[in-house]
Amino acid sequence: MNKIKNLIIGFLTVTYLILLIFFSKDVGKAVFNSVNVCIEVIIPSLYAFMVVSGFIVSSNLYAVLSKPFGFIARYVFRIPPEYFSVFLIGSIGGYPVGARLISDMYNEKKIDVETAEQMLSYCYLAGPAFICSIAGVKLFSSVKAGIIIFSSIVLSNFVIAFLSGLKRHIPVKTQKKVKLKFNFENIIKSIYDGAKGIFSICTVIVFFSSIIAVLEKLNFINYAARKIFEYSDLNYDDSIALVKSIVEISNISAFAPNNFKIMPLVASLLSFGGICVLIQIKGFVPCGLSEKHFYFARIISIFFSYFFCKLFIELFDIKYVCAMTYSQIEYSQSSPIPTVFLLIMTILLLSNISIEKTKKVCYNNNR
16 A cells, blocks of 8 residues: 555656646746745744744743633633633734644643644634735725634634533643743744744745646646636636635735625635645644644634624624725835845754754764
């Protein structure tokens, strides 16, 4: 069985390599666009959160930040109160931040396997900055539309957290004091780990852009879009945007603007995150943790997010609420130069770490 599997993977890899050469012009254009997305959106919105979230775990600050939410943590989520900050930070930091926090806590033996697996299923969200800028402003010309979508997904994760905790006992309240560890070693380590994390995220996004380009040239995306177009109310262009967004979530910006009927669909897509993000999350999850709760929760969240967003639209006159901000929106594009320098420093940093590790291995071998 493994022999057949290896043959199939080998055949697909060689075939993909040939297709990359054959469609090199289109792949190059797609990769260039995805690099711009990383420079202008992903790195500015995620890098600082990746660094700070790592420091919060290594310094034990997560336990202090969770204290005001002890009641909700124990009786609603049914998790130890000191873990609630992971949910909060994961909700505002971006897709991989929650998984990164849980992974760090698991590796440092600060959380048990069962709790880590369950929390992984709902500590997952694009973050308000990404949602309000990409979904809110770009699609609906309104930050308020982005807030409604964000609120729908947060509420969906809250319900999933509540359901996940039903089979768990209410945690016993302990008087254990957590010692904070503020030192330069933790800060530098968090910066290094954040650099590695953001670099890996960007490389996955860039690689997936090449996959989308190849699938598009082979008409797979167009074929799937035609089927969606036939059996749904979406027009053809929005159907293509839907297929691409399922693969890589930043493609939601390709939907037709100011079409409020698709707001629940956009909420569902952002709640799911796309295949590209799911693979990123898998890269952060340690070997000892299972992702089955996570994948099941993402499927459930698609329906919850859609329902809550639909409910908010029914409760509020969404067109009127969003129209009030049309004249206030000003589009501006900041210079990508600082982010380019940040990316270069990240690469140099990773290179230095690799060199130091190599020197250390060589030194130990010589001894």
